[in-house]
Amino acid sequence: MASCAALSPLRASLLRRGAQSLRRPAAIAVSPRLPAASAAFGVRRSFSSYLVTPQELADALKKSPTAPNSPEPRVIPLCASWFLPNDPQGRTGIQVFTEKRIPRARFFDLDKVIDKRSPYPHMLPNPKNFAEAMSELGIRYEDTVVVYDSHELGIFSAPRAAWTLKVFGHPKVHILNNFRIWVEQGLPIESGNVWTVECGTYPIPKMDEDKVAHFEEVREIALNHDKEGAEGVQLLDARSYGRWSGKDPEPRPGLSSGHMPGSINIPFDVLLDPKTKAFLPPDQLKKVFSEKGVDPEKPIVSTCGTGVTACIIDTALNEANHGVPERRKVYDGSWTEWAQRVKESESLIQKVE
Numbered sequence: 001m002a003s004c005a006a007l008s009p010l011r012a013s014l015l016r017r018g019a020q021s022l023r024r025p026a027a028i029a030v031s032p033r034l035p036a037a038s039a040a041f042g043v044r045r046s047f048s049s050y051l052v053t054p055q056e057l058a059d060a061l062k063k064s065p066t067a068p069n070s071p072e073p074r075v076i077p078l079c080a081s082w083f084l085p086n087d088p089q090g091r092t093g094i095q096v097f098t099e100k101r102i103p104r105a106r107f108f109d110l111d112k113v114i115d116k117r118s119p120y121p122h123m124l125p126n127p128k129n130f131a132e133a134m135s136e137l138g139i140r141y142e143d144t145v146v147v148y149d150s151h152e153l154g155i156f157s158a159p160r161a162a163w164t165l166k167v168f169g170h171p172k173v174h175i176l177n178n179f180r181i182w183v184e185q186g187l188p189i190e191s192g193n194v195w196t197v198e199c200g201t202y203p204i205p206k207m208d209e210d211k212v213a214h215f216e217e218v219r220e221i222a223l224n225h226d227k228e229g230a231e232g233v234q235l236l237d238a239r240s241y242g243r244w245s246g247k248d249p250e251p252r253p254g255l256s257s258g259h260m261p262g263s264i265n266i267p268f269d270v271l272l273d274p275k276t277k278a279f280l281p282p283d284q285l286k287k288v289f290s291e292k293g294v295d296p297e298k299p300i301v302s303t304c305g306t307g308v309t310a311c312i313i314d315t316a317l318n319e320a321n322h323g324v325p326e327r328r329k330v331y332d333g334s335w336t337e338w339a340q341r342v343k344e345s346e347s348l349i350q351k352v353e
Helices: 018-024 037-041 054-063 094-097 127-134 158-169 179-184 217-223 241-245 283-290 308-318 334-341
Strands: 075-080 144-148 173-176 234-237 298-304 328-331
Touching: 054 075, 054 144, 054 179, 075 234, 075 308, 144 158, 158 173, 158 308, 179 217, 217 334, 283 308, 298 308, 298 334
Parallel strands: 075 144, 144 173, 234 298, 298 328
Antiparallel strands: none
8 A cells, every 4th residue: 555645845944043042932833723632632642751662652552543533632653764875785764664663653754854945955844844744644733743763773863853843843742762672572563565544634833943053053153162252052963973073974975074163072872772772861861961061051052964863962962851942953954064055264164183
C-alpha cells in the first residue's frame, strides 16, 4: 500500500534578528479552527516527560483508538529516520522505515518537509506547508505525537523533527528514548509496504520564531565574540571534533570545515549512551554541559551541519534543565549555510592549528 500523498514543497520563514530576541518568551498563536475534541480529550494520554520510554509508548498505543474516524485524540508514532548523505552503507530513512518500524507509524521525511526553494538543506517550511504535511500524514492537532529514530542510529534525527513540531506549536510532542531499546525489549514491530492513512485538515499554525536563529543573528553573535559589552551568547556545535577543528572534511563536497568564533564543541554522541544511543540521564547531561563550560545563565544557540543534530543538544539541555528554555535557539541553516555565506575577509571560519 502507498502513503496518502507526496509531501508538497515547503518554504522557510524569516526569523527575528538580534540576540535580544533570545530573552523574550515566545507566545504561540494557533489558528482558531481547532477541533473541540482537543479540549475534551487532550489530557487523557499525556506522558510524564518529553522523553518517553519504549514501555510507556507501548502501553499508550494499546489504549489509543485505531479507527480513523474516532473523535478521540490518538497517540501517533512518527518515524523521522534520516542518514547523512555520505552514509557508508547508502541507507535512507524510508528504507529502514520499510524494513522495521513501530506498528502503524507514519514517516516524517526530513528531506521533504522543508523549504525546497532554499539552497540550504532542511530549512524550516512555512506554516501553510507544514500544515499540509501534517494533513497528508493524517495527524490531527489534538493527537499526541511520539517521534522516533532508526534502530541503527538510536537517537539522531528524531529531535529535529520533534523540534519542528514544537516550533509550529503542536501541543503534545515527545521523543522515544529510543527505538533501539524498543526492538531489544521485544516490543511489536512491523515491516513491508506502508499502510494508507486517512488525510485530514491540520490547522495552519503560527511559527514560534523565538525558537529559531537566523544567519544574520548568528553572524552578529560571532562578530561580537569577546568584545566588551557583548551579551555573551553561547554557540554550541554538535559536529564531531574533527569537523569543528577543521581537520576533517565536511560530508558535503566543497564545503570548508572549521567553526564559528567562540563556539563550544559538544559532539552530539557525548550526550548519548555509547551502547544504546539513548539520551544520558539528566544528571550526566548536566555534568557534560558543566565540564564543557556552558553557562546556564547565558543565552544559547545550538548548531551543527544542517540543523539536525543541533536539536540533540537542545533536547539534552532541556532534559538537564541547564539554562532557560526561552533563551535557547537552534540555528536552522547551521554550518552548511554558514560556510557558504560568510566572507573570507571576516575571519568567521576558524580552524585549530
